[in-house]
Amino acid sequence: MSSSHFPTDASSALALITGAAYTAAHFRQDWPVLVAAVRHAPPANRMQWVMGLERLAGLIVLQPDSLELQGGLARLAAVAGYPGLTLDCLQRLDVKGGLSDQDLLLMIEVCLTTGDTDRAARVAATLRRQGLRTPGLVQLQDRIDQRLSDSQQPWRQPFAFGPQMLLDPLQPDHADALARQYRDPATALLTGLPEIGADLTAEQWIERRLQDSPATYAWVHRRLGLVGYGDLYLHRQAGYLCMWVGTDFRGQGLGRSVVRALCQMAFRRGLDLVLSSAYENNQRSIRSLQANQFIPIPVRAEEPDHERRFFSLSTTPITPTRARRRLVEFCDLTHTGVRFRPGWFAPESAPIPLTTDKELSWPST
Numbered sequence: 226m227s228s229s230h231f232p233t234d235a236s237s238a239l240a241l242i243t244g245a246a247y248t249a250a251h252f253r254q255d256w257p258v259l260v261a262a263v264r265h266a267p268p269a270n271r272m273q274w275v276m277g278l279e280r281l282a283g284l285i286v287l288q289p290d291s292l293e294l295q296g297g298l299a300r301l302a303a304v305a306g307y308p309g310l311t312l313d314c315l316q317r318l319d320v321k322g323g324l325s326d327q328d329l330l331l332m333i334e335v336c337l338t339t340g341d342t343d344r345a346a347r348v349a350a351t352l353r354r355q356g357l358r359t360p361g362l363v364q365l366q367d368r369i370d371q372r373l374s375d376s377q378q379p380w381r382q383p384f385a386f387g388p389q390m391l392l393d394p395l396q397p398d399h400a401d402a403l404a405r406q407y408r409d410p411a412t413a414l415l416t417g418l419p420e421i422g423a424d425l426t427a428e429q430w431i432e433r434r435l436q437d438s439p440a441t442y443a444w445v446h447r448r449l450g451l452v453g454y455g456d457l458y459l460h461r462q463a464g465y466l467c468m469w470v471g472t473d474f475r476g477q478g479l480g481r482s483v484v485r486a487l488c489q490m491a492f493r494r495g496l497d498l499v500l501s502s503a504y505e506n507n508q509r510s511i512r513s514l515q516a517n518q519f520i521p522i523p524v525r526a527e528e529p530d531h532e533r534r535f536f537s538l539s540t541t542p543i544t545p546t547r548a549r550r551r552l553v554e555f556c557d558l559t560h561t562g563v564r565f566r567p568g569w570f571a572p573e574s575a576p577i578p579l580t581t582d583k584e585l586s587w588p589s590t
Contacts, residue, residue, distance in 0.1 A: 226352075230259055234266035235274070235305065237396035243277045249284045249294060256297030263304045267405060271449070274305045282310060292323045298332060308403065309448025310333040326357055333365045338402065340383055340393035340445045342372045368398055380440040380459070380494070386486035390456065392442040395435060396471045399443045401426035402451035406471025415507045416469050440464065440491075444483045449474070455483045457491055457499070460559050463551060464491050466501040480513035488517060488538055500552055502533045524549045527564045 229399035232238035238259045241247060252259075256408035268274045278301070285294040299314035315332050318324050324332075330350055336345035340526040347371050352362055375381045375394060375507035384392040393399075404427035407413070421430050434441045437458060444453035454472040466487055470479045484501075490551045493500050501519060511534065523545050526533055554564040 232262040235263045235268035238262045239268065239274060239277050242281050249288050252281060252285065252297065253294055256301060260297070260300050260304055263301065268305055271306050275307050275449070276305050278302050278304050278305060278310050282313070292318060292321060296328065299328070299490065303331060303335060306405070306450060308338045308450045311335045326352060327560060330365065337368060338450050339447050340391045342369060344371070345369050345401055350396050378439060382473065384486060384490040386482065386489070389447045391445045391481060392490060393445045394487055395431055395441045395443050397428050397431055399451060400431060403427050403431065403443065403454065406451060406453065406473060407469070409472040412469050412472070415504055415510065416467060418467070444479070450567050453479055453483050455487045456467065457487060458559065460555055463498040463500060463555050465555065466499050480509060481516045484513050484517045492540055498551060499538045500535070500555060502535045505534055520548070521554055522548045524552060526564045529564055530563050
């Protein structure tokens with residue numbers, strides 16, 4: 226690769242590795258430059274990188290002596306945000322006896338990224354037994370200890386949803402991935418959450434959310450890492466659900482699945498009512514709620530929340546009037562600032578046919 230063709234950012238790096246003439250021999254020479262370029266300017270479209278990296282992995286696996294190539298690909302996948310491929314490469318190195326201390330440190334980092342704290346702790350213990358005492362390991366151990374300590378608190382345990390998805394209690398070390406997936410300004414507008422920018426870092430954003438509720442989670446895919454966010458603002462036996470799907474992962478049904486996971490967790494941990502809302506023009510979120518059997522609440526809020534539509538899901542039968550009353554009570558007692566128009570009391574009617582968690586007709590993932 227001539228100096229005039231050195232990639233300077235993720236886009237040029239992706240164009241290089243997906244070129245028809247690009248080979249494993251090229252990658253053997255190029256991978257340190259590619260890693261540096263992507264680290265300097267992270268990719269904007271994760272799924273294009275996933276496909277490009279999988280193509281590259283297919284070329285490398287055919288090489289008879291691929292230890293260096295696997296190590297390079299592991300690092301490129303890590304900086305490009307594809308933790309599943311990083312672990313694949315490290316596992317191949319492990320089989321061949323080629324894992325270095327730096328490889329093991331990378332494995333710990335990726336395990337934390339995908340919510341596998343137990344595995345991260347086991348690898349860290351192996352390195353300590355081997356006598357490694359680097360600042361990098363100390364920092365990773367501190368993160369592991371923080372997660373393990375945090376998991377002893379209410380609502381701070383991970384919640385697995387099928388073999389691939391996880392509600393991982395939100396931590397400061399989610400900041401980089403969260404900022405990348407929250408970069409579309411429309412996300413803040415449609416959820417009413419603050420923007421991340423010059424006045425608010427991702428770490429500060431996370432800190433504020435955790436101050437509001439302990440039930441605050443990264444929506445994590447075991448291979449792709451953080452793909453979204455969800456939380457429950459708690460009061461007594463009710464929770465108010467908020468969620469968003471990352472910029473790179475929309476249109477794949479992840480909104481419906483994060484709502485489903487949050488509700489399953491809420492009911493299993495003792496709540497009897499989940500409330501939520503979405504702006505009238507946010508049809509994607511409305512469909513995600515309705516697909517999970519949320520029922521519209523016949524109520525209108527005063528400005529500036531007059532364009533919100535409100536929904537509820539209960540473990541016991543509940544009338545529209547009762548659902549409205551619990552919503553108003555929740556907003557009043559939690560000081561959300563949402564106020565409702567007087568006179569919006571629906572006539573008493575038959576209970577809404579709602580469900581227990583076991584009766585919900587949710588498909589499995």
